[in-house]
Amino acid sequence: MKSINDITNFIFFENNLKKADIIFIPGGSYAELGEKAAELWKNNYAPCILPSGKYSPKYGYFPSPSSKTDEYNNAYNTEWDFFYDVLIKNGVDKNTILKENNAENTYENAFKSRVVTDKLGLNIRRAIICCKNFHARRCLMYYKWAYPDSELIICPCEVQGINKSNWFKTDKGIERVMGELTRCSSQFKEYIKEFAE
Template identity: 40%
Template sequence: MNVLDVFTEFIFLEDKPERSDIIFIPGSDEGVLAVRAAELWKEGYAPVILPSGRYGKLTGRFTGDPAYGTEWEYLHHVLREQGVAEDAIWREDRATFTYENALRSREVTDAAGMSVRTAILCCQAYHARRASLYYQACFPEAKILVSPVVTKGISRENWYRSEEGIRLVLTEVEHCGSQFGEVVRNAAEKKLTGRLQSEI
């Protein structure tokens, strides 16, 4: 396996969809994520979809279609256009970065009394590893299945063929190392605490 294969296998995740409790969409201005989620909903893979997102923390505003003020509003619009029933679309419109997407989504499912055992995550292909790690951290008891969508023309087959693809993928690798300190420490503490309790 060469170095490109290592990065490809780490970043680009994809799972076969299974019957799930919910479909998650992390915040984005990429409507194709909602299109994919709608397809899965119509095929009966999950009864509800939870798009998440206000806007990007760095921009401080929604940079997609100016007719919409938040990522959630835009993704909700696309889901409705694709035929998803209103009562099948849940709401999370406060998150401004990926970890918040996952964390606030957990708040929504907890408030609804939903115990998530299996979930499908519709995310951008080059964002799959980081998004899946965050949702797995916030739903540790759940099986998170990634259903990626190619955006910006960047896929596992071609990411290294353009400067933009290389930049985006390597930035994701960097973020996976720099943004997970607290998550890893919390997970390690829980694992060690569980181990100590089992030994008492």
């Protein structure tokens, strides 16, 4: 069905990997994002990693990891603390992990990361974003808003067994993907106005 293909191509965005100045992790509780970032760092795709995130205001605390709880089972105060642990356990040098632990949504992940990189005087010409696969488009839109002059490379990670080939076959997949489509249409009014000027 063409409409399903159109939604799939819009939401499940992905780029070919290139070496970059930084790897961003836009919050969350899935270990796969941190593991992918660590793999990229170890393969010299970027010299530093910036995980971002406090916790969802829906909970008011970091509840627990959403995957691989047998491997990552410490008490985590924030999403940043969780990803820091994932990165360290996967061989990343602690001195290359930057810190942003106040963001509570994707918009804040992007713009508070920009505050961190600006304070450090980092010139982000190209960045890799490790995110959930069905979160790719929204991450790209927000980080492009925060880093309009940077080339952004989306490196998506599959979580919850949802991917571009099967999302429309389960209630869970449909809920996740259509939820992202709704957010992309509702959250970007100001973004569109700004870039249309």
